[in-house]
Structures are given as structure tokens and as C-alpha cells.
Amino acid sequence: MTEVYRRDGRLRLTIIGGFLGSGKSTWLRHQLHERSFGPVCLLVNEAAETSIDDLLLGGAEQVKVLAGGCACCEGRNALVAALLRICEKQDSTDGQRLSGVLLETSGLADPTAIAKTLLTDPVLTRRFVVDEVIVLMDAINGPLQLAQEYLGRRQIEAAERIIVTKIHGTPTDQVVRLVKTLRILNPAAEIEGAELGVPWQLPSDAAVRPYELPALPAFSEPIQSYRLDVSREAGWTGLSVWLSALLAARGDQIVRVKGVVESPAGRLLLQSVHRAVQPPEILPAVPANSDGAKLESNFIVLLGRGIDEKTLNRSWSKLVEAK
Numbered sequence: 001m002t003e004v005y006r007r008d009g010r011l012r013l014t015i016i017g018g019f020l021g022s023g024k025s026t027w028l029r030h031q032l033h034e035r036s037f038g039p040v041c042l043l044v045n046e047a048a049e050t051s052i053d054d055l056l057l058g059g060a061e062q063v064k065v066l067a068g069g070c071a072c073c074e075g076r077n078a079l080v081a082a083l084l085r086i087c088e089k090q091d092s093t094d095g096q097r098l099s100g101v102l103l104e105t106s107g108l109a110d111p112t113a114i115a116k117t118l119l120t121d122p123v124l125t126r127r128f129v130v131d132e133v134i135v136l137m138d139a140i141n142g143p144l145q146l147a148q149e150y151l152g153r154r155q156i157e158a159a160e161r162i163i164v165t166k167i168h169g170t171p172t173d174q175v176v177r178l179v180k181t182l183r184i185l186n187p188a189a190e191i192e193g194a195e196l197g198v199p200w201q202l203p204s205d206a207a208v209r210p211y212e213l214p215a216l217p218a219f220s221e222p223i224q225s226y227r228l229d230v231s232r233e234a235g236w237t238g239l240s241v242w243l244s245a246l247l248a249a250r251g252d253q254i255v256r257v258k259g260v261v262e263s264p265a266g267r268l269l270l271q272s273v274h275r276a277v278q279p280p281e282i283l284p285a286v287p288a289n290s291d292g293a294k295l296e297s298n299f300i301v302l303l304g305r306g307i308d309e310k311t312l313n314r315s316w317s318k319l320v321e322a323k
């Protein structure tokens with residue numbers, strides 16, 4: 001059994017990666033609830049300026065947000081600074097002793113680049129050890145991501161442990177093909193299944209073949225984030241109808257939507273992955289363990305390619321005017 005604290009005093013850094021919407025926060029939430037990682041500080045990195053994941057992730061000793069840039073590229077310095085602050089706090093007498101740090105990367109991050117940051121920083125290498133790189137892949141969207149997204153493949157190649165999510169309800173042969181393809185991309189990684197964070201048996205079938213993946217260019221148009229402030233006038237129903245129509249028309253371009261909207265029932269978390277809109281979830285009134293996060297509401301963040309911000313705003317304004 002792994003000891004909670006390393007004998008050399010270094011903190012374990014666990015990197016949790018995976019494409020946009022693959023299920024990182026959902027899986028982590030369950031692990032934190034089960035206290036699978038011991039006393040940890042959780043760093044949540046989001047590519048968008050507005051962070052939402054931290055609102056859901058109580059259960060760690062501390063939750064810190066690195067928003068507005070991937071920790072593997074433009075957010076690298078913020079990551080280094082955050083890790084150094086954790087060390088300072090550990091050295092101070094009032095700092096609670098941690099066994100490690102969990103870094104939930106943005107869905108657009110390359111875990112290898114993050115690990116490299118740590119391994120090339122002389123101070124960080126003395127204080128941290130990269131314990132494990134865990135990458136999540138969603139059984140529904142994974143096959144398309146591997147076929148189309150170079151980054152999706154890079155993430156899988158970086159993993160020591162791959163967790164396939166959203167298995168329940170996905171056709172069995174799709175899951176088997178995906179797992180076989182993952183084994184080809186990364187023969188050394190352990191591959192497990194999970195459904196909403198809970199371990200889930202992966203199906204197998206010797207007769208099913210892996211996907212044939214086309215060659216991909218290393219660079220493609222970057223996925224960008226857009227924030228839309230959604231006024232209350234449209235109401236919850238107006239917003240969900242508008243969003244469903246938007247995703248029906250542009251679900252190929254819009255990879256991920258997350259938002260927080262006020263409703264008579266409380267603050268609702270709204271999210272979608274491609275065209276699949278999830279049932280809304282009522283958010284806790286105050287996010288647990290958060291570092292004084294602002295409780296923003298009535299906005300959505302869209303991540304995708306080729307989204308015209310003006311058209312988006314115009315379309316939303318039309319809905320509000322029609323009210």
C-alpha cells in the first residue's frame with residue numbers, strides 16, 4: 001500500500017487530463033468524496049477566463065483555480081507560481097500537511113508539457129514528484145476525438161492510467177473498439193472504466209477490431225472560448241431552448257458549453273458536450289474550500305472553433321427582445 005506521505009518529503013503531483021468534457025471533474029469529485037488521494041490540494045486549470053469546475057469540487061483540503069490559460073502553455077507561469085505557493089504554505093507552521101497536489105488540467109492541455117514544466121524547474125523538482133498522469137476519455141465522443149484531434153491522441157499517449165468514462169448506454173462494440181484503439185496508442189497504460197466516477201467493468205470482445213486512425217496534422221485551428229452574459233429576462237426555459245437550437249445547428253463547432261444561471265430553485269449549472277445537453281444541476285450556495293471564488297451567475301462559456309461572437313450575441317439579443 002502506498003504511504004500517505006513520501007519519505008523524502010516531496011509532494012506527489014497527480015496530473016488529471018483528458019479532452020473537453022471527457023469527465024475529469026465528475027471522476028475527481030467521486031475520488032475526493034471517497035478520499036482516494038488522501039489530504040490533497042486541488043488545482044483546477046481552465047482554459048476559459050471564467051472557472052466553473054471549482055464550484056463542484058469540494059472535498060479537497062484546498063481548491064485553487066488557474067483560469068484563463070492552459071497550464072501547458074500560456075498558463076505555465078501561473079502553474080509554477082501556484083505550486084511554489086503551496087510549498088511556502090507547507091513550510092509555514094500553520095500550513096496543513098498535504099500528501100500531494102491534484103492538478104485537473106484544462107481539456108485543451110497536453111499533460112506531457114505540464115510534466116516537463118515540473119521536471120525542468122530546479123526548485124519544483126526538489127519539492128514535487130510527478131506521481132501519475134491519469135487521462136480520461138469519454139466513450140461517446142472519444143472515437144471522433146481520436147480521429148480528428150491531434151491533442152486527443154497526445155493526451156492518451158501521455159497517460160500512465162486511462163479511464164474510459166460514459167460507458168453505460170454507449171454501444172458495447174464502440175467501447176470495445178475504443179479500448180483496443182487506446183491500447184494501440186499507448187500499450188503501457190493501465191486502462192479502466194468508470195461511470196460517474198465509480199469503477200465500471202470494461203467490455204471485451206476478441207472479434208471487434210480497433211478504429212483505424214487517419215494521419216493528422218500536429219496543428220489545427222485552436223479551440224477558443226467565448227463568454228456570453230445571459231440576462232435573466234429570457235428565463236431558464238428560454239435559455240435552454242436557445243441553447244438546444246444553437247447546438248443542433250452548430251454542435252460540430254461548439255465542443256463544450258458550461259454556464260451558471262440563476263433560477264427560482266437556486267443557481268443551476270448548465271452544461272453540454274457537443275450536442276448532448278446534460279440535465280441542469282443545482283449548485284451549492286457557497287463552493288466548499290474555494291479560495292474566495294466570486295459567485296458569478298447568468299453566464300455561459302462556449303468552447304469551440306469558428307464561432308462568430310457577433311452572431312452569437314445577436315442571436316441571444318433576439319431571444320431577449322422577443323420576450
Ligand SMILES: Nc1nc2c(ncn2[C@@H]2O[C@H](COP(=O)(O)OP(=O)(O)OP(=O)(O)O)[C@@H](O)[C@H]2O)c(=O)[nH]1
Binds near residue numbers: 022023025196
Ligand atoms: N453518463 C455519464 N456522464 C458523465 C460521466 N462523466 C461525466 N459525465 C457528464 O459529462 C459532462 C462533462 O463532465 P465533466 O466532469 O464536467 O467533464 P470535464 O472533463 O471536467 O470537462 P471540462 O473541464 O470542460 O473539460 C457532464 O455533464 C457530466 O455529468 C460518466 O461517466 N457517465
